[in-house]
Amino acid sequence: MKKIFITGTNSGIGRALAEHYLQNGAYVYGIGKKSLSAIEHERFSYLSIDLKALETVAPKLQRFLKDEEHIDTVVLNAGVLGDIKDMADTYIYEIEEIMRVNVWANKIVIDSLNGLSIKMDQIVGISSGAAVNASRGWGGYSLSKSALNMLLRLYSREMPDTHISALAPGVVDTAMVRQITEEVDAKKYPSAKRLKEGPIQKPEDAAKRIVDAFEKAKEYDSGTFLDVRNM
Numbered sequence: 001m002k003k004i005f006i007t008g009t010n011s012g013i014g015r016a017l018a019e020h021y022l023q024n025g026a027y028v029y030g031i032g033k034k035s036l037s038a039i040e041h042e043r044f045s046y047l048s049i050d051l052k053a054l055e056t057v058a059p060k061l062q063r064f065l066k067d068e069e070h071i072d073t074v075v076l077n078a079g080v081l082g083d084i085k086d087m088a089d090t091y092i093y094e095i096e097e098i099m100r101v102n103v104w105a106n107k108i109v110i111d112s113l114n115g116l117s118i119k120m121d122q123i124v125g126i127s128s129g130a131a132v133n134a135s136r137g138w139g140g141y142s143l144s145k146s147a148l149n150m151l152l153r154l155y156s157r158e159m160p161d162t163h164i165s166a167l168a169p170g171v172v173d174t175a176m177v178r179q180i181t182e183e184v185d186a187k188k189y190p191s192a193k194r195l196k197e198g199p200i201q202k203p204e205d206a207a208k209r210i211v212d213a214f215e216k217a218k219e220y221d222s223g224t225f226l227d228v229r230n231m
Contacts, residue, residue: 001043002026003071007109008078009046010038012174013126013210016203017075018044020211029065031078051078051105052097061112068118073214076106076125079144081176084137084184084192095140102144103151110155120162124214125152127166129227135191137184149225156223165217168227171195172206 004021008014009030018028018039027043037046047064049057082098083090106125113120130138131145149166156164171177177200186193201209213228220226 002073003029003068004073004075005029005031005065005071005113006075006077007031007051007105010034012176012203013169013172013206014075014077015039016172016207017077017210019204020207026072029068029071033078051101054100054104054108057105057108058112058115061109062116065113065116065118068116070119070121071113072121074109074113074120074123075214076109076123076148078105079126079176080141081179082140084180084189085139086137087139090139095143098140098144099147102141103147106148107151114159120159122214122218123152123155123159123162123164124217125149125164125166127168127225129168131166131168131225133191135189137189138191153223153225156221160222163218163222165220165222166225167210167213167217168225168229169206169210169213170201170228171198172201172203174203 004026006014006018009018010032015038018030021028022041022043030037030044030046031049033050035048047060049060079102080098082094125148127149128145130142131149134142152164152166180192181196184192209228213231216231217226
């Protein structure tokens with residue numbers, strides 16, 4: 001039985017991935033901010049963690065996974081967008097809030113699993129085209145995803161027995177995407193207009209495509225940033 005670890009399983013891509021794996025016979029460890037899980041299943045174990053509270057992540061994970069020895073795939077999915085606005089109007093503390101969840105919490109997760117000597121076949125960080133596109137308004141998010149890509153590339157040099165990659169999943173109908181398409185000034189920030197007018201995948205449809213991409217990712221060098229739209 002495959003064992004999968006996913007952060008951010010209460011909604012969006014994380015929930016869709018968890019449900020896809022459960023439907024296909026895997027055991028899933030899920031992480032989410034809410035006290036109660038959105039998923040109930042006999043092969044699903046859930047841990048409530050606020051990833052912004054970095055000091056709580058490691059001890060909670062160590063208790064949660066203390067009896068585990070092997071995880072097939074670790075999916076670092078949880079993330080926050082922050083406000084879409086110009087860098088000149090963005091305070092450092094706002095960027096720091098985004099970095100805590102999108103970068104530093106993922107470092108702690110990887111370090112915690114390594115600290116428990118859990119064998120991991122694959123680690124995939126859910127990244128974004130924003131990591132390389134430098135579109136106006138995406139400042140804090142773009143910085144965080146770019147940093148995540150490099151974080152994973154650095155770990156790939158240290159963990160030769162684990163295949164590591166950063167993956168942009170394409171545009172998926174999530175609360176994050178709806179925030180952009182419904183609230184952002186498309187005239188000031190053209191990327192929001194392109195996002196709104198382009199194809200948007202349903203989470204359940206995207207999940208299968210993303211899982212297939214996880215397998216294809218193993219054909220590339222560990223540490224690579226990939227986009228499902230180009231694979």
